[in-house]
Every structure is written in C-alpha cells, then in structure tokens.
Amino acid sequence: xxxxxxxxxxxxxxxxxRALDGVTLSVEEESVTLLIGPNGSGKTTLVNVIxxxxxxxxxxxxxxxxxxxxxxxxxxxxxxxxxTFQVPSLFSKLTTIQNxxxxxxxxxxxxxxxxxLRRLWVKHEKERVEKxxxxxQTLGLTEQSDKPASVLSGGQMKLTExxxxxxxDAKLYLLDEPISGVNPTLxxxxxxxxxxxxxxxxxxxFIIEHRLxxxxxxxxxxxxxxxxxxVAAGTPxxxxxxxxxxxxxxxx
Amino acid sequence: xxxxxxxxxxVDLLALFSIYxxxxxxxxxxxxxxxxxNFGLVLxxxxxxxxTASLSTRLAxxxxxxxxxxxxxxxxxxxxxxVNPILRSSPSLSIxxxxxxxxIGGASGALMGLVSSAPAVRLREDxxxxxxxxxxxxxxxxGTGYDPLIGGPPGTSLPDIFGWAGQYRFYWATLIMLLVAxxxxxxxxxxxxxxxxxxxxAIRDNENTARSLGKDITRYRMSAILIGSIxxxxxxxxxxxxxxxxxxxxxxxxxxxxxxxxxxLGGMGSxxxxxxxxxxxxxxxxxxxxxxxxxxxxxxxxxxxLNYLLLGLLTxxxxxxxxxGIIREKWASVPAAPPPSPTGEAxxx
Numbered sequence: 001x002x003x004x005x006x007x008x009x010x011x012x013x014x015x016x017x018r019a020l021d022g023v024t025l026s027v028e029e030e031s032v033t034l035l036i037g038p039n040g041s042g043k044t045t046l047v048n049v050i051x052x053x054x055x056x057x058x059x060x061x062x063x064x065x066x067x068x069x070x071x072x073x074x075x076x077x078x079x080x081x082x083x084t085f086q087v088p089s090l091f092s093k094l095t096t097i098q099n100x101x102x103x104x105x106x107x108x109x110x111x112x113x114x115x116x117l118r119r120l121w122v123k124h125e126k127e128r129v130e131k132x133x134x135x136x137q138t139l140g141l142t143e144q145s146d147k148p149a150s151v152l153s154g155g156q157m158k159l160t161e162x163x164x165x166x167x168x169d170a171k172l173y174l175l176d177e178p179i180s181g182v183n184p185t186l187x188x189x190x191x192x193x194x195x196x197x198x199x200x201x202x203x204x205x206f207i208i209e210h211r212l213x214x215x216x217x218x219x220x221x222x223x224x225x226x227x228x229x230x231v232a233a234g235t236p237x238x239x240x241x242x243x244x245x246x247x248x249x250x251x252x
Numbered sequence: 253x254x255x256x257x258x259x260x261x262x263v264d265l266l267a268l269f270s271i272y273x274x275x276x277x278x279x280x281x282x283x284x285x286x287x288x289x290n291f292g293l294v295l296x297x298x299x300x301x302x303x304t305a306s307l308s309t310r311l312a313x314x315x316x317x318x319x320x321x322x323x324x325x326x327x328x329x330x331x332x333x334x335v336n337p338i339l340r341s342s343p344s345l346s347i348x349x350x351x352x353x354x355x356i357g358g359a360s361g362a363l364m365g366l367v368s369s370a371p372a373v374r375l376r377e378d379x380x381x382x383x384x385x386x387x388x389x390x391x392x393x394x395g396t397g398y399d400p401l402i403g404g405p406p407g408t409s410l411p412d413i414f415g416w417a418g419q420y421r422f423y424w425a426t427l428i429m430l431l432v433a434x435x436x437x438x439x440x441x442x443x444x445x446x447x448x449x450x451x452x453x454a455i456r457d458n459e460n461t462a463r464s465l466g467k468d469i470t471r472y473r474m475s476a477i478l479i480g481s482i483x484x485x486x487x488x489x490x491x492x493x494x495x496x497x498x499x500x501x502x503x504x505x506x507x508x509x510x511x512x513x514x515x516x517l518g519g520m521g522s523x524x525x526x527x528x529x530x531x532x533x534x535x536x537x538x539x540x541x542x543x544x545x546x547x548x549x550x551x552x553x554x555x556x557x558l559n560y561l562l563l564g565l566l567t568x569x570x571x572x573x574x575x576x577g578i579i580r581e582k583w584a585s586v587p588a589a590p591p592p593s594p595t596g597e598a599x600x601x
Contacts, residue, residue, distance in 0.1 A: 105466055112475045115446035121447060168465070
C-alpha cells in the first residue's frame with residue numbers, strides 16, 4: 001500500500017514551546033491509523049498543522065504525492081481531508097442535520113446568486129439530506145435530527161462532529177478523539193463503523209484517541225508521540241509491547 | 253385622539269416602521285444571521301439618502317427634458333418648481349423615477365458597504381465594531397463640507413415623486429414604502445432558508461469550523477455586508493424621497509443605535525422577530541412622542557429627553573429579562589424540546 005499522507009520533519013512551536021520537534025510519519029492509504037501519546041505531546045498540533053489551522057515552522061506535508069504544506073484550511077478540505085475537533089465545535093443554533101448539511105464541498109445553493117433559483121440546487125439538497133439522514137441513523141442521532149446542536153449531550157456532539165466529517169466525501173479523515181465522552185457500546189460501534197467505511201469506500205482514517213482499550217482492537221497501525229516527537233510506530237501488537245512506548249507514557 | 257388624528261398617527265407610524273424594517277432586516281442579516289456587528293449602518297443609510305438626493309434633481313432634469321441653466325443643487329428650489337409640475341401630472345413617470353431612485357439608493361448603499369467591508373471582513377468582532385462605528389461618521393463630514401453633494405448644511409430637496417397623489421401624498425407614499433418593506437421581508441425570509449443562508453448562520457455560530465469545512469468566510473461576510481448595505485441604501489433613498497429633502501444630519505443614534513435596539517428587542521437572527529421588534533419599538537417611540545407633553549408638568553427635566561430615557565430603560569430591561577428578544581430564532585419555537593439525554597442513553601441506530 002502506498003502512503004496517502006506523509007509528514008516529514010515537521011516542526012511547530014507556540015512561542016518558546018516546541019510543540020512539534022521534527023515529526024516524521026506516514027499514513028497508509030485505506031488504513032485506520034492511530035496516533036497516541038500523553039497529553040501535551042503534540043497530537044492535536046500535528047492535526048492542526050496538517051489541516052492548515054497552524055503554520056509549521058519547518059518540514060513538509062504531502063497528501064497523495066502533492067505537497068500541501070501551509071495550505072489554508074479551506075484548500076485542505078477541498079483537497080479531500082476532513083477533520084473533527086477535540087472539543088466539539090458545532091454550529092450551535094443550527095439543527096443537527098443542518099450541521100451535517102453545511103459540510104458540502106460544492107453545493108450550488110451555497111452561492112448567493114444560485115441560491116435564488118431553487119431548481120438549481122433543490123435536487124442536490126435532497127440527495128444531501130438523504131445522505132445526512134442515513135449517517136444520523138447510523139450514529140443513533142435520528143431523534144436529534146431537528147434539534148439545535150446546542151441541546152445535544154457531549155457524546156452526541158462528538159457523534160455529530162463525526163457525522164459532519166463523514167458528509168464531506170473526503171479521502172482522509174483526521175479524527176481528534178472521536179469517542180471521548182461516548183458510551184462504550186456506541187464507541188465500539190463507531191470504530192466498527194469506521195472500519196467498515198474504510199472497506200466500503202476505500203477511505204483512510206487517522207485518529208487521535210486516548211481510549212486504547214477500544215481503539216487498539218480496530219486499527220492497523222499506531223504512531224506514538226511524546227514531547228513533540230514520534231517515538232514509535234507499528235502494528236498494535238508491536239506497540240503494546242514496545243518498552244519505549246511504556247516509557248513515554250510513564251516518564252512524564 | 254379624534255379619528256383623523258388616529259389615522260394620521262397610524263400612517264406616520266407605518267412610514268417609520270417601513271423604513272426601519274428595511275434597515276433592520278439588513279442589520280439582522282449582518283448581525284443576527286452572519287454575526288457581523290455592523291455599528292456603521294448609518295454610512296449606508298446616509299449614502300443611499302445623500303447620493304440619491306444629489307443625483308435625483310440632476311437626473312430628473314435630464315430625463316424629463318427640462319431645459320434650464322440653473323444649478324440643480326444651488327438653485328434647487330427654482331429647478332424643482334420646473335420639475336415637480338411634470339411629475340405631478342404623471343403618476344407612471346413618477347413611479348418609474350421612484351424605481352430608478354431606489355436602484356440608485358441600493359447601489360449607493362452597496363458602494364458604502366464595499367467601502368466599509370473591505371477592511372472590515374478581515375477583522376474580528378470587537379475591532380470590526382469599532383472600525384465600522386468610525387466609518388459611519390464619514391459621510392456627514394463630506395455632506396457638510398462638500399456642497400455639490402447635497403448643498404452643505406442647509407441640505408437639498410428632492411423631486412416630489414409622490415406629488416401626483418395630491419392631498420393623499422403621505423398615504424400613498426406610506427403605502428408604497430410599506431409595500432417595498434414587505435417585499436424585502438419576503439425576500440430575506442426566503443434567503444435565510446437557502447443553503448446560502450445556512451452557511452451564513454454556520455459562520456456566525458463557529459467561524460473556524462466553517463473554515464474547516466471549506467467555506468470562504470471572507471466572501472460570505474462580504475456578501476452579507478453588501479446585501480445589508482443595499483437594504484440600508486434603499487431605506488435611505490426612500491426616506492429622503494418621502495421627506496422630500498435631506499440635510500447632512502443622518503446620525504448614528506437614529507440609524508445605528510435604534511436599529512440595534514429594535515433587533516435586540518425583537519430577537520436577533522429571526523426576520524419575524526426583527527419585524528415585531530421594529531413595530532413594538534416604533535409604536536412605543538411614537539406614543540411617547542405623542543403623549544410626552546402631557547407629562548411635562550410632572551417631570552423635573554425637559555420632556556424632549558423622555559424618549560431617550562424610556563427607550564434606554566427598555567433596553568436595559570430587555571437585556572436583563574429577555575436577552576434573546578421577543579421572538580427566538582426559529583428552532584427554539586418548537587414546543588418544549590425534552591432536556592438532552594445523558595450520553596449513556598444514546599442508542600446506536
């Protein structure tokens with residue numbers, strides 16, 4: 001398998017703090033790859049740098065063979081990389097289904113001029129509503145569909161975020177703690193769903209997650225970060241027995 | 253009040269309501285729907301009024317083939333004595349001219365919107381508000397100092413495009429303004445329900461996330477400012493045509509702060525709320541105006557301040573007891589949504 005995303009020697013800092021200190025890793029196409037590490041090890045920063053929310057100090061990022069370093073978030077999204085946020089960041093006054101519908105790379109009705117002619121976009125809208133309803137159903141959110149996002153519980157918000165990412169037709173999904181605050185049954189279900197999506201659509205997932213008990217069962221590869229560096233990478237079995245990983249978690 | 257007085261009072265009120273409804277719908281799109289705190293509304297309103305006033309007499313001479321060597325601004329009154337009789341005799345010509353002036357008003361508003369939005373769309377809320385507040389002051393300075401615009405401090409008159417209605421001038425003018433306002437209301441109500449409107453709301457709720465979903469924030473905010481400014485420009489032109497004259501005195505109290513109060517009162521983000529807030533506010537304001545002199549003997553201050561005091565009090569009361577306004581944004585009007593279920597209860601579909 002070829003690598004879909006590769007990060008080479010990426011560095012980033014907040015003032016004097018080196019958040020990323022020359023990180024090199026790659027994500028195989030059609031894999032479910034996990035990124036773990038203690039709090040503050042730079043996982044979210046890495047996702048921010050990849051998706052253009054933070055500018056790196058150095059290094060290169062390649063996606064599908066093309067360099068995407070320093071691209072704007074919009075451009076990264078349009079290139080086929082969708083992300084979720086660690087803290088759910090929904091559109092609080094939009095309903096759950098509307099939150100999903102906003103995730104659209106080319107909705108003719110989102111243009112001011114075209115929005116005036118319903119027939120230019122009503123068919124597209126219908127298809128998207130259908131797709132969104134299906135996703136909501138899978139995530140157990142059908143009842144929440146028409147409620148404003150602000151009344152959802154923390155777990156439901158995380159699920160809505162995931163659903164919104166799934167709406168994007170992206171090739172690569174960067175999920176920042178998709179199951180934190182989600183009950184164990186549903187968390188297992190989400191990971192099972194991720195694996196089946198990967199097979200069904202040939203998409204790739206790069207996931208930050210702390211709940212290894214659940215995540216490790218489903219992923220193909222694991223990358224371990226500590227203090228802004230990649231300290232280990234391999235299959236789940238290799239990782240759990242790697243002394244460096246245990247040290248990374250305990251040394252702090 | 254006698255019946256005549258009641259009718260006059262109502263017509264007056266509806267005229268004011270129409271103008272403010274148009275402005276407030278523009279503000280609601282910017283602040284309520286898109287989250288752009290436009291504290292410079294007066295710029296677009298005054299732009300629409302001044303530029304339309306400035307061009308109206310000139311255009312009327314040209315389009316009605318009036319031959320005169322008089323300057324349309326300096327000798328404004330004499331020139332209009334030539335123009336107004338022609339307009340009075342032809343309602344259709346007058347209405348045509350009205351339509352043209354409204355287009356000019358809208359275009360002037362758009363121009364002002366463009367001027368203020370260029371730097372503004374790149375700033376975040378508080379900076380944006382201050383910048384736009386400052387922008388709002390520009391036109392009065394120009395209007396006062398540069399006579400060819402609207403004749404300096406004394407101002408200028410506009411062709412009377414409602415003259416054909418004779419003694420019913422104000423009734424007809426009000427009706428037409430109300431009609432324009434209602435059409436704009438329907439248009440805005442449709443616009444916010446399109447996917448375009450949905451993106452505007454998404455940007456308001458969470459700018460960064462909208463960006464992460466590939467939305468061009470700058471372009472959307474620019475569109476909202478432009479549409480809002482066009483509405484303000486139309487309102488400015490209408491008000492100038494209705495009053496028949498303008499002076500460089502469109503101030504930020506009337507055309508920035510009052511609209512803000514009205515959308516606060518009605519409920520931001522909702523067009524219906526905007527309409528209700530506008531109606532309630534304008535009615536209160538007019539009632540206070542009408543009755544305030546009866547209170548004069550009992551008040552330790554000049555009654556001219558009564559409006560400010562009472563409306564200020566009203567604002568404080570709204571902010572304390574009902575910060576979301578009379579009408580909430582539409583989702584919340586769904587009756588008694590059950591409290592969100594705790595995470596543990598969410599069942600996979």
